[in-house]
Amino acid sequence: MNYFVGDQEYFKGIGKIEFEGKGSKNPLSFKYYDAKKKIAGKTMEEHLRFATAYWHSFCADGTDPFGSATMVHPYHKADPMANAMAKADAAFEFFTKIGTPFYCFHDADVSPEGDSAASYEANFHKVSDGLLARQKATGVKLLWNTANVFTHPRYMNGAATNPDFAVVARAALQVKNCLDVNVKLGGQNYVFWGGREGYMTLLNTDMKREREHLARFLTMARDYGRSIGFKGTFLIEPKPMEPTKHQYDFDAATTIGFLKEFGLQDDFKCNIEANHATLAGHTFAHDLQVCSDSGMLGSVDANQGDSQNGWDTDEFPTNVYETTLAMLVILRHGGLGSGGLNFDAKRRRNSTDLEDLFLAHIGGMDSFAYGLEVASRILEDKVLANFVAERYASFDSGEGKKFAQGAMDLSSLAAYGKGATIIQKSGKQEYLQNLLNSYLLG
Numbered sequence: 001m002n003y004f005v006g007d008q009e010y011f012k013g014i015g016k017i018e019f020e021g022k023g024s025k026n027p028l029s030f031k032y033y034d035a036k037k038k039i040a041g042k043t044m045e046e047h048l049r050f051a052t053a054y055w056h057s058f059c060a061d062g063t064d065p066f067g068s069a070t071m072v073h074p075y076h077k078a079d080p081m082a083n084a085m086a087k088a089d090a091a092f093e094f095f096t097k098i099g100t101p102f103y104c105f106h107d108a109d110v111s112p113e114g115d116s117a118a119s120y121e122a123n124f125h126k127v128s129d130g131l132l133a134r135q136k137a138t139g140v141k142l143l144w145n146t147a148n149v150f151t152h153p154r155y156m157n158g159a160a161t162n163p164d165f166a167v168v169a170r171a172a173l174q175v176k177n178c179l180d181v182n183v184k185l186g187g188q189n190y191v192f193w194g195g196r197e198g199y200m201t202l203l204n205t206d207m208k209r210e211r212e213h214l215a216r217f218l219t220m221a222r223d224y225g226r227s228i229g230f231k232g233t234f235l236i237e238p239k240p241m242e243p244t245k246h247q248y249d250f251d252a253a254t255t256i257g258f259l260k261e262f263g264l265q266d267d268f269k270c271n272i273e274a275n276h277a278t279l280a281g282h283t284f285a286h287d288l289q290v291c292s293d294s295g296m297l298g299s300v301d302a303n304q305g306d307s308q309n310g311w312d313t314d315e316f317p318t319n320v321y322e323t324t325l326a327m328l329v330i331l332r333h334g335g336l337g338s339g340g341l342n343f344d345a346k347r348r349r350n351s352t353d354l355e356d357l358f359l360a361h362i363g364g365m366d367s368f369a370y371g372l373e374v375a376s377r378i379l380e381d382k383v384l385a386n387f388v389a390e391r392y393a394s395f396d397s398g399e400g401k402k403f404a405q406g407a408m409d410l411s412s413l414a415a416y417g418k419g420a421t422i423i424q425k426s427g428k429q430e431y432l433q434n435l436l437n438s439y440l441l442g
């Protein structure tokens, strides 16, 4: 069987990546990700809902602020539309060979902007017809798309929060087209990442006004999306900084507060990116838990940062400790619903072999599969759940229960406190960490 849809194979010499188990020495095989294996009633594929990110995998070429491109794309064509189509062929060949059932993209990743707004629209609609044909040919689905309203110089002062109305409206043109394309492609979610929705200095910024404009813009996008039949979830992807100094969607808690302040909480959830959570001074699991507790866990950008670097390194996830803690939250939440685990991650700049893209995804998929298995065993044995329940047991009966149910006032609470006997109880963190290790290493 050919695992490519065009008439040319771009990742030559690499076939479909298969599960071979942990004993295998074949680097181009899965050691833990066994798509059809059932864990707690669902297959791994259904639990993890992996997606490949178009921008890092097929557009980025290793350029960084200190150096030029290091990666050669075998699908590169001089003509921008021919390039877009060849890139789509390569992308779908990759999705099919690696076995990520979903993909995600920005408008600018898949389609050339051209020299006018009209050519932007015409190109995008033509390319998206091509994407639809490739989705149909392969069965790969769109997890989400988004508008790139941060790269072009017109967005240097923001998109929806730009102080110039003309730029806000130009951003709306992109978001409208992206929603049209989303519906055409059967997208399951739609993402807003506000890279330039923030500010560099208060000296030139009316923050109150900018946040109101952002909410107005999101409300209009929501209404338009619903009017054209978009039934999926709108997602906000928090990030504290980079490229702007202060981003309005700083972290999960800030984003959820914003959505509730402006009445958007019923249509929007969060897309939590691991490296963004750590940049905000949290753990990945913390931001997932904040979302879960508010019913706002939508989807995940599955990557990892570097604890020595204070920026978004977007590495492929390999830290099984982190993936296990993340999967614990996700499983307890009841899964990701229409969301998934999108590898918003890139190979290092000097990982220049074509197979490195496969190896990077294999590592990420295996790490999450391993985390899923361990987390599921921990939940099955109820070891953490029992410990935590016991820790809060004083709220399950007597006066504690009355407090939890709102049946006490401060005077009665204080009166109880006057006679209460306080017995010191250990938090047992080391015991629990050792227990976690025994599951991870067992």
Ligand code: XLS
Pocket: 106, 146, 191, 193, 237, 239, 273, 301, 312, 344
């Ligand atoms: C950048 C973001 C971006 C979003 C989509 O830091 O992670 O890639 O996921 O615009």
Ligand code: NI
Pocket: 273, 275, 276, 312, 314, 344
């Ligand atoms: Ni990132």
Ligand code: NI
Pocket: 193, 237, 273, 301, 344
């Ligand atoms: Ni992201």
